[in-house]
Amino acid sequence: MTQPLLSVENISKSFPGVKALDDVTFDVFPGEVHALVGENGAGKSTLMKVLAGLHRADAGQIVYQGAPVRITSPLDARQMGILLIHQELSLSPELSVAENIYLGAWPTNAFGVLKKRKLRRDAQAALDALGLDIRPDIRVGDLSIARQQMVEIARALAFNANVVIFDEPTASLTDAEKDQLFTTIRSLKAKGVGIVYISHKMDEIFEITDRITILRDGTLQGTVWTRETDVNHITRMMIGRTLDSYFVRAKENFGDEMLRVEGLSKAGLFEDVNFAVRGGEVLGLYGLVGAGRSEVVETIFGVRDATAGTLYWQGQPAVFPTPRQAISMGLALVPESRKEQGLVLGMGGRENTSLPHLRMFSDATLMNRSRELATYEEYRSLLDIRTTGPEQPVATLSGGNQQKFVLAKWLCSGPKLIILDEPTRGIDVGSKSAIHELIAGLAEKGLAVIVISSEMPEVLGVSHRVLAMSEGHIVAEFTGDMMTEENLIDAVSHQSGPPQAGASVKTQSIGEMA
Structure with a gap:
């Protein structure tokens, strides 16, 4: 491993009220599985979105295959061979599995007519590579969340990428599906593909990766060889304590x-x-x-x-x-999917906390804003929710802070x-x-x-x-x-x-x- 396949050098990125990345350097070599770990809000997903063209860095540069590059969109990244498999599903439920796998790159003839047989055949090959018994023509919305996740992975792998970024890929997978995914990752590694693996599951990190890079509060804490460290050491670097x-x-x-x-x-x-x-x-x-x-x-x-x-x-x-x-x-129910069932993503923490209990926060027909804000602040403090304020859309928060708001809205009802x-x-x-x-x-x-x-x-x-x-x-x-x-x-x-x-x-x- 003489030269990284992809590297970011001194990357910084800020959003209103928060510095998400501060002078971070990270790289991945051909045939390497490199883990990126850290608490929610540490900057992992932001860094990967910079690589995938979803965010533009405020400072620093990206070097790909030995040369500086500008990645201005997800299309740029995909054409270069850099693919991000998102933690949250980004499929179109009304389209078929095949249509989702090749969304944005459907095969057409000279007149722009879809080549349905080729689309189905190519999608079947991608599914077969993962060992999936999913029909290419089935509607994605009819699949379970776990099987939708596998379709998301098949979509990324269908483009023969040089770098594949997995963001919490096993969150909805069974053990058998996880084993199949790991077999696929090892196959990609053997072909010289660089793999970036983001996960909160330490057993997976130590099973599948070669190196581990740790972020905390948007700053680089260090990079270690997986075989030379242990869970306690990584945890201490992630959160500053054991x-x-x-x-x-x-x-x-x-x-x-x-x-x-x-x-x-x-x-x-x-x-x-x-x-x-x-x-x-x-x-x-x-x-x-x-x-x-x-x-x-x-x-x-x-x-x-x-x-x-x-x-x-x-x-x-x-x-x-x-x-x-x-x-x-x-009774209170904190649902399995916080984004689909637990939160209104465009609303702030204040509104999400009070939404199921409007009668608690209203006087006759008017909302009691002071009572609502006091409750928001009580549970923000109790659960240590990191947010810039009560109106910050929960869609912009880390997964951990989103989950805490789901808890807050039920706990406040007693x-x-x-x-x-x-x-x-x-x-x-x-x-x-x-x-x-x-x-x-x-x-x-x-x-x-x-x-x-x-x-x-x-x-x-x-x-x-x-x-x-x-x-x-x-x-x-x-x-x-x-x-x-x-x-x-x-x-x-x-x-x-x-x-x-x-x-x-x-x-x-x-x-x-x-």
């Missing part, structure tokens, strides 16, 4: 039963789900993509209609609520039960630790908490009990010493359909749980 206790579990001081469901079913999604959760308890829900975890809690919250089952709220039978009724009862669906997806290690502490703090204040997470160490680390789901059924329940990764993997991997004999999945009464 994490004494990464996972925090609330003390066991359970109160009365808050929620119980019996025989909860939604045709085609899940069947005969039974569980209960008490005040002060953190109940974990784990399963592979498609197991039905999110659909269960969405049905409890009223987003979906149940086809069967009984709901008990605070020990009393209750009808399944609408979302508005669920909020009034004291819920009795809060459901957290993938609460730390796509956020940095420091913010994850803060959210784990928040979960424990909520439980110790008497709230019932349900946590859905695709990260086994997380769901095991913060929960008092864990339910394992597979193919729409709860197949096992684990407590105490039985809460291990081995048991959880075995439960979700080898059981399908209703629970097998001996699995502990019955709905527990208060007396049984005491």
